[in-house]
Amino acid sequence: YNEAFQKLERNQWREAVAFFDEVERQHPYSEWARRAMLMSAYANYRSADHEASVAAAERFVGLHPGNSSAPYAYYLIAINYYDQIFDVGRDQGTTVLAENALQQVVRRYPDSAYAQDARLKLELTQDHLAGKEMTVGRWYLRQGHTLAAILRFKTVVAQYDTTSHTEEALHRLVESYVSLGMIGEATQVGSVLGYNYPDSEWYRDSYNLLIEFDVDLDGEIEKQQDPSYWRRLRDNLL
Numbered sequence: 698y699n700e701a702f703q704k705l706e707r708n709q710w711r712e713a714v715a716f717f718d719e720v721e722r723q724h725p726y727s728e729w730a731r732r733a734m735l736m737s738a739y740a741n742y743r744s745a746d747h748e749a750s751v752a753a754a755e756r757f758v759g760l761h762p763g764n765s766s767a768p769y770a771y772y773l774i775a776i777n778y779y780d781q782i783f784d785v786g787r788d789q790g791t792t793v794l795a796e797n798a799l800q801q802v803v804r805r806y807p808d809s810a811y812a813q814d815a816r817l818k819l820e821l822t823q824d825h826l827a828g829k830e831m832t833v834g835r836w837y838l839r840q841g842h843t844l845a846a847i848l849r850f851k852t853v854v855a856q857y858d859t860t861s862h863t864e865e866a867l868h869r870l871v872e873s874y875v876s877l878g879m880i881g882e883a884t885q886v887g888s889v890l891g892y893n894y895p896d897s898e899w900y901r902d903s904y905n906l907l908i909e910f911d912v913d914l915d916g917e918i919e920k921q922q923d924p925s926y927w928r929r930l931r932d933n934l935l
Contacts, residue, residue: 698729701736710744713737731757735766738773747777768802772811775799779818782825789829796822820859827857827866834869847873864890868899875906884912891915 701716717740720733738753754770754777761767778795799822802815834849850873853866867890874883887903891914894900907914 698733701733701740705736705740705743708743710740713740714744714746714749731761731764734760735770735773738770742773742777745780747781751777768806768809768811771798771802771805772815775802775815775818779822782822789826792822792825792829796826823857824860824862827853827860827862830857831862831866831869834866838869838873843873843876864894864897864899867894868903871903871906875910880907880910880912883907884914887912887914 698717698720701713701720704710704713704716714737717733717737721730721737724730734753734757738750738757741747741750741753751774754773757764757770758767775795775798778791778798781791782795783789783791796819799815799819802809803812803819806812830849830853834846834853837843837846837849847870850866850869853860853862854870857863867886870886871883871890874880874886884907887900887907890897890900890903904914
């Protein structure tokens, strides 16, 4: 175990993994084996062998769920997935795994330092997933598949409403409804956008689009004196 730790200090990750695994092989029921299992997961993470790291960490929590190091093991699983997140143009399967793993850290250990970092990473992960929905939705809109686009934009508003993509998603819904001749629905979405993001460029675009139809968008926004009104309206739209 000491030899393995020295390898870690020299950033010799693969060699460290080999020594940690040997500890567990030779002394499977010892305290050192338990430590070595988690350290092997860490060393695999540092060597970017994410699959092996996740497997070792999951084995640790499976065998020692009540151990004081279990929070770190769950966190290690999460950051392995998080570090594999690709750009929004690619499949987001790993991003979903990262989101689920980060949520598990926050849910199981809400007061831990790991949960604090997990919450920050969760925000970025959700923004990434929202970005993927927007990319697909915009593509559907360009191809004339308006109903499919609406479903994507609604997903952003419903599931990722705290991300940076919400304003555009609302505007794209206005665009989509107008293109279908559904001016009433477009007006309602536009009023939600205007109430929550009055200085947004996306709102100005929606406003300019809707006034062509003599829509009193300012009047619709004035109705939303109750802060919960727009939320109820949004839920009805979705």
